[in-house]
Amino acid sequence: MTDFTMAIDAxxxxxxxxxxxxxxxxxxxxxxxxxLDALVDQALADDAVKGIVITSGKDTFAGGMDLNIIAKMKxxxxxxxxxxxxxxxxxxxxxxxxxxxxxxxxxxxKGGKPIAAALPGTALGIGLExxxxxxxxFAADNPKAKIGLPEIMVGIFPGAGGTTRLSRKxxxxxxxxxxxxxxxxxxxKAKAAGVVDEVVPAxxxxxxxxxxxxxxxxxxxxxxxxxxxxKMPGGAPYHPAGFMTFVGASAMVNGKTQGVYPAxxxxxSAVYEGALVPFDQAxxxxxxxxxxxxxxxxxxxxxxxLFINKExxxxxxxxxxxxxxxxxxxxxxxxxxxxAGITLVSAQAGMEVVLIDASQEAADRxxxxxxxxxxxxxxxxxxTPEKKDQVLGLINATTDYNALxxxxxxxxxxxxxxxxxxxxxxKVEAVVGPDCIFATNTSTLPISQLAKASKNAEQFIGIHFxxxxxxxxxxxxxxxxxxxxxxxxxxxxxxRQIRKTPIVVxxxxxxxxxxxxxxxxxxxxxxxxEGVEPALIENAAKLVGMPLGPLQLTDETSIDLGVKIAKATxxxxxxxxxxxxxxxxxxxxxxxxxxxxxxxxxxxxYDEKGKRQGxxxxxxxxxxxxxxxxxxxxxxxxxxxxxxxxAVRALEEGVLEDIREGDVGAILGWGFAPWSGGPFSWLDIxxxxxxxxxxxxxxxxxxDRFACPPLLRxxxxxxxxxxxxxxxxxxxx
Ligand code: NAD
Numbered sequence: 001m002t003d004f005t006m007a008i009d010a011x012x013x014x015x016x017x018x019x020x021x022x023x024x025x026x027x028x029x030x031x032x033x034x035x036l037d038a039l040v041d042q043a044l045a046d047d048a049v050k051g052i053v054i055t056s057g058k059d060t061f062a063g064g065m066d067l068n069i070i071a072k073m074k075x076x077x078x079x080x081x082x083x084x085x086x087x088x089x090x091x092x093x094x095x096x097x098x099x100x101x102x103x104x105x106x107x108x109x110k111g112g113k114p115i116a117a118a119l120p121g122t123a124l125g126i127g128l129e130x131x132x133x134x135x136x137x138f139a140a141d142n143p144k145a146k147i148g149l150p151e152i153m154v155g156i157f158p159g160a161g162g163t164t165r166l167s168r169k170x171x172x173x174x175x176x177x178x179x180x181x182x183x184x185x186x187x188x189k190a191k192a193a194g195v196v197d198e199v200v201p202a203x204x205x206x207x208x209x210x211x212x213x214x215x216x217x218x219x220x221x222x223x224x225x226x227x228x229x230x231k232m233p234g235g236a237p238y239h240p241a242g243f244m245t246f247v248g249a250s251a252m253v254n255g256k257t258q259g260v261y262p263a264x265x266x267x268x269s270a271v272y273e274g275a276l277v278p279f280d281q282a283x284x285x286x287x288x289x290x291x292x293x294x295x296x297x298x299x300x301x302x303x304x305x306l307f308i309n310k311e312x313x314x315x316x317x318x319x320x321x322x323x324x325x326x327x328x329x330x331x332x333x334x335x336x337x338x339x340a341g342i343t344l345v346s347a348q349a350g351m352e353v354v355l356i357d358a359s360q361e362a363a364d365r366x367x368x369x370x371x372x373x374x375x376x377x378x379x380x381x382x383x384t385p386e387k388k389d390q391v392l393g394l395i396n397a398t399t400d401y402n403a404l405x406x407x408x409x410x411x412x413x414x415x416x417x418x419x420x421x422x423x424x425x426x427k428v429e430a431v432v433g434p435d436c437i438f439a440t441n442t443s444t445l446p447i448s449q450l451a452k453a454s455k456n457a458e459q460f461i462g463i464h465f466x467x468x469x470x471x472x473x474x475x476x477x478x479x480x481x482x483x484x485x486x487x488x489x490x491x492x493x494x495x496r497q498i499r500k501t502p503i504v505v506x507x508x509x510x511x512x513x514x515x516x517x518x519x520x521x522x523x524x525x526x527x528x529x530e531g532v533e534p535a536l537i538e539n540a541a542k543l544v545g546m547p548l549g550p551l552q553l554t555d556e557t558s559i560d561l562g563v564k565i566a567k568a569t570x571x572x573x574x575x576x577x578x579x580x581x582x583x584x585x586x587x588x589x590x591x592x593x594x595x596x597x598x599x600x601x602x603x604x605x606y607d608e609k610g611k612r613q614g615x616x617x618x619x620x621x622x623x624x625x626x627x628x629x630x631x632x633x634x635x636x637x638x639x640x641x642x643x644x645x646x647a648v649r650a651l652e653e654g655v656l657e658d659i660r661e662g663d664v665g666a667i668l669g670w671g672f673a674p675w676s677g678g679p680f681s682w683l684d685i686x687x688x689x690x691x692x693x694x695x696x697x698x699x700x701x702x703x704d705r706f707a708c709p710p711l712l713r714x715x716x717x718x719x720x721x722x723x724x725x726x727x728x729x730x731x732x733x
Contacts, residue, residue, distance in 0.1 A: 301677025335366025524550025
């Protein structure tokens with residue numbers, strides 16, 4: 001394996017080129033690190049070498065560390081994983097510190113060889129941490145390039161010196177959006193932020209870096225933190241200004257993460273504690289905190305779900321082996337809230353869109369949604385007037401079904417009504433070609449039932465979007481009983497085109513996402529009726545990492561929708577319907593006219609501008625708080641078990657065929673506590689035996705809805721984990 005090569009030019013500049021064979025972007029492996037180390041040693045020892053430029057053989061620099069390795073680092077760290085991890089991280093620090101010191105005399109700080117980084121494009125994670133250890137960072141003026149440290153997004157933090165170097169280079173305040181939010185910048189913005197030192201035309205990148213290397217003096221290559229009298233920009237923690245930064249950052253991190261993301265807290269601790277000691281000590285502190293995060297099961301679960309499995313699903317892990325089904329012309333029927341959003345994302349992806357509604361006015365309104373979105377984009381400099389014209393030019397808003405001729409995919413988003421949908425299906429099939437795939441965006445109606453209206457149930461499928469379409473990253477694809485492979489492939493290729501993440505599930509009531517989220521909402525409402533303090537319910541949810549408490553979520557989705565779903569479910573289930581206690585509260589709210597956010601009145605109170613205030617006090621008058629309140633963990637377990645047991649049942653019943661989809665879908669679809677890696681990862685973290693025991697206790701205290709699913713019981717008895725038994729696409733139950 002040769003990821004790095006070195007060539008010494010006539011002027012004595014050693015150019016180390018990173019070019020991982022067979023990959024479109026460089027990623028760092030442990031072997032790669034060893035190669036870089038050896039080449040740096042060689043260049044530093046060679047008297048003919050005056051300086052070094054580290055660059056890439058690709059049009060990008062690097063995408064980061066191979067996260068597959070990070071996810072498994074703990075398992076491969078030996079009998080004493082903490083020590084194994086810490087030693088591994090310190091070894092990495094040693095290599096980068098060697099680059100930074102570049103052979104200079106430790107006492108005089110003289111005699112080192114200048115080392116520059118030349119970044120042709122994107123440089124992320126370790127792809128920026130290496131440059132940060134060099135003496136000058138040159139970036140090509142490539143507006144598409146993204147430069148930054150996004151580690152926090154997958155549950156870790158920059159642990160190869162990036163945290164310590166960036167906070168010392170910029171100061172804690174300026175570094176905080178880059179470290180704590182993983183903010184990425186293009187080269188010009190990265191220069192303005194002080195992350196890179198020079199932005200030069202792409203064709204001058206290497207020559208500019210070489211020239212700097214050949215002319216750099218001893219003082220140019222001494223890092224400020226290695227010079228006498230270094231002071232952290234903006235002040236260290238005990239400086240009055242620095243003090244304010246750290247107090248604010250700590251409050252912000254805890255406010256945003258509710259304390260459930262170990263990486264954010266560890267990052268802040270590494271910066272704070274590191275700022276109090278000399279640089280080499282600070283690296284050790286960073287390594288300790290990094291080890292601490294890697295040892296936390298949350299980090300490997302997050303990496304697995306949010307990176308490895310998400311990417312596998314996007315790349316078609318569960319796509320049937322059918323030839324390319326790229327969509328060219330899509331028909332969207334129904335230009336309401338969902339149809340308008342679907343039109344926007346499809347046209348933005350370059351597809352021709354025919355947008356149909358019952359009246360021209362409604363169709364035009366649907367198209368205007370795209371226009372308004374693009375206008376906002378222009379105002380924010382995210383798009384251009386030319387691009388807007390181009391996207392709008394792809395949309396034909398009309399009432400004429402004949403315009404659908406030539407469509408290879410139809411997405412129906414009309415009213416949630418079987419007969420309206422059947423009528424639309426027949427009208428569409430009268431004009432489209434025999435190969436056209438028909439998808440419905442229904443959220444509650446069985447696909448197999450709707451497929452009865454189609455001449456070709458094999459080509460009929462569910463493509464379920466979440467609202468707002470342009471923001472929500474998950475798309476749930478639902479196979480009806482007769483749906484064929486080509487329809488699934490078409491839906492997956494379409495989702496790839498619009499750059500969202502797909503899961504593919506089978507057709508049972510509420511499919512997967514709604515099936516799990518409804519019990520969460522119901523459990524919250526049930527507790528209101530029992531006299532549990534609403535504030536306790538809402539805060540318990542947020543403190544365990546749910547983005548919205550169940551009552552706020554009900555307000556957002558509206559009470560009347562809840563009532564509608566409850567009535568339809570009861571009608572379908574008859575005597576087996578388990579949610580009368582929930583309905584009592586829900587129907588009463590509806591009778592009171594408290595329909596949720598859209599009515600500016602729900603479980604919460606809202607001001608005249610519709611801004612959410614505190615919980616509505618009328619709720620306490622109707623359902624007074626019980627004298628005895630449950631503890632926080634009990635409330636949290638009720639809220640989480642309500643969801644995860646439904647996910648397990650979905651797996652048992654074959655609605656889910658792949659637990660990776662269950663985990664990724666839960667986080668992207670309804671924000672299931674991302675720190676956990678998703679429902680199956682959470683159950684694995686706590687272990688099946690404890691989960692089963694908890695089910696028994698909750699069942700005894702609160703009822704049969706918490707009954708331990710047979711699959712979980714069996715796994716508890718056998719000491720199995722979900723990822724051990726079903727991981728990486730192994731066939732489900
Ligand atoms: P909406 O009421 O905003 O829009 C429906 C649109 O369909 C309206 O513009 C209406 O004029 C049009 N329409 C109705 N009958 C038609 C017909 N016969 N021919 C052509 N157009 C017709 O509804 P929505 O919220 O966009 O939901 C649409 C579908 O998407 C429903 O099946 C709903 O269950 C599903 N869905 C909604 C959400 C959500 O959050 N709102 C999420 C996922 C799925």
